[in-house]
Amino acid sequence: SGLHHETLDDLKHAALGNCQICTVLYDRVKFLDIAHKLQSLSFEYSFDAYHDGSFEMSPFRILRLSSSDAGPLIKCEFCLIPLNGSGDRKTAKADLMQSSGLGGQQSGLGNNVPGNLGDPVLMDLASKWLRTCLREHRKCAAAQDPLWYPKRLLDLSATKSRLILTAEEKLEGGYATLSHCWGKDPSFHVLTADNVLQMQVEIHSVVLPATFRDAITVCRRLNIRYLWIDSLCILQRGTGSVEDWQEHAIAMRKVYANGLLNISADCATCADEGFFRDRNPYLIRPAESPIAKRGWVLQERLLSPRVLHFTSRQLLWECSSLVFASEAFPTGLPGRQVQSTENLAPFKIDDASQGFSNSWYRLLRDYTARQLSKPFQDKFIALAGIVERINEIRKDEYVAGFFRTDLPYALLWANAQPLSDCALRSNSTQGYRAPTWSWASTDTPVTFDMVETLRKFDHTLYATIIDTSVSLINKTNKAGQISDAKLVLQASVVSIAWDVLNYQEKGARLYIAGSAKSTCMDGAVSSGIFDDPETDANPIEGAIAALFIANNAKSLDHIFYVGLILAPIDAQVEQQYRRVGVWLDDSGECGFGRMVEAGKRTAISII
Secondary structure (H helix, E strand, O other), X not given: OOOOOOOHHHHHHHHHOOOHHHHHHHHHHHHHOOHHHOOOOEEEEOOOOEEOOEEOOOOEEEEEEEEOOOEEXXXXXXXXXXXXXXXXXXXXXXXXXXXXXXXXXXXXXXXXXXXXXXXXXXXXXXXXXXXXXXXHOOHHHOOOOOOOOOOEEEXXXXXXXXXXXXXXXXXXXXXXXXXXXXOOOOXXXXXXXXXXXXXXXXXXXXXXXXXXXXXXXXXXXXXXXXXXXXXXXXXXXXXXXXXXXXXXXXXXXXXXXXXXXXXXOOOOOOOOOOOOOEOOOOOOOOOOOHHHHXXXXXXXXXXXXXXXXXXXXXXXXXXXXXXXXXXXXXXXXXXXXXXOHHHHOHHHOOOOHHHHHHHHHHHHHHHHOOEOOOHHHHOOHHHHHHHHHHHHHHOOOEEOOEEHHHOOHHHHOEEOOOOOOOOXXXXXXXXXXXXXXXXXXEOOOEEOHHHHHHOOOOOEEOOEEEEEEEEEOOOOOOOOOEEEEEEEEEEEEEEEEEOOOOHHHHOEEEEEOOOOHHHHOOOOEEEEEEXXXXXXXXXXXXXXXEEEEEEOOOOOOOOOEEEEEEEEOOOOOOOEEEEEEEEEEOOOOOOHHHHHHOXXXXXXXXX
16 A cells, blocks of 8 residues: 555646546546545555466455545445456556556557547447357347348438338348437427428438437448438328337337347437547446436347447447447456346246246336336337237237236336335326336336245235236237226225325335224234325325235245235226235234235226
8 A cells, every 4th residue: 555646636637647547536536526625635555365376356445545634535446357367467467457447448449549439440349349240149140030121211322311211122231220319309300291202312411410420420330231210210290100100119129129230329318419429538437328218228229139339438339149348348348247137138038937027027127217208108119029029939918018927916016216206197187008007007117026025935826817908009019008908806805094194204004994093003004105106295085995915924934915005996886996006014914914815805806
């Protein structure tokens, strides 16, 4: 350990002089906006875990930036990776500046790290990734149909671009797709019934937003002749636009699955920003991606056989054979496996019942946390391509966001932010979107923790699905918009009440209606999670009920009961409810759950 810099100015000077360690630390100081707090500085550093002539692959705690004024502020962690495999200490220390944790990721490009993401050097790297995948990765092309093309494409073969109708052209080679954020109140050039003929003659680059122009440049540098962009290949306005959208909504899976490459403008928050960003070559590391918040992009990413990511700080590649290659590690991250949505592509989901369900739950958790500019229209459709791909494997009935064989377990989804004000029930001002028992009925992130917890134990299902019915708006799109749905099941149902006053402090505390609340607080009380986060501000009128789904009473250790919270649709109509939440009780054999289980078992409808 020892002293490195004494002042913030010294650190800044070293960073501007391209010291990679100091660049990373100074960038962090600026990001945290704490420069004004620092008067004097010191670095503490040490090298550890050097065993048997080689470095371990786990992170090493190397640097800590501290100040006599503000105390410890920043700690830098990274790996030492001897790239030549020799295990030589001197070689490994030299490779320190090329390791993934420090930001100066140069091992893939040597010392020639471009300052802009559109640099020809990076396009050469992208071309190498693409050629290697097409030549060596059989799995990546397994689900593709090279003879299938979308209805329209942009032809980039000449110096000018034009729109083509693929059925009228003799096409040669594959096409790329573009994933991007439209941005708020988009006003960029789109395809309409009025300009479709002119666009078939020529599309002037000056009318296109920067992201589209950058995508065209990428295609030309990678020798990809055709490009599909949603707003330029689907009619957005005018005569026939509704029908054209419905046609493409059904074809969306094929559009992305059969594309040669998906170009992902990760760093751009709108189409006008572009993704050929200037960057500090010594800060090439993972960065937040605005596009990751967009609901449609999850499907686009998982269905595409290959994705080229343009983040704000580096170029990334992924395909089903190579997850997250980068400029630093062109053949993939060493010694690590990425544990996130990229490993949930449908072609990687086996048909094992529980294994599939858990993967599907993780995917829905990711999807519902994303944003849709038109949730009323797109909630089901933006996921329909993935559903179609899964059903090619599973041959299961898809029912308003669930696979039939996964019911009634999947009914136990819950609002992941029950005390927030982030979302409302969707079936209000815009009309009908989904049944209340479906996760698609809310605009809040959801979780399936209750289902996953239940399945960890030896358990018994007490609710039985009798019937399901779904009315589709477009009968040819079985995973698309719906106009009505109903679920009929047989289960124990009892009337309950809830403690409104203490909701914000303790969550929903439920008790059996008609019993003394003070007495029940000692035993027969359950915790609930309401679907609508505004339920505490707008209490549910009239009686509510608890429906019993399952317990793990076969387990001797920790017994709990789970079910749904329901509200009657109409006091004049018996046994017809809407879902308003879920409940869980772990108070044992004498508690709330046991009392619900003992209720009358009857057939009810939930809409």
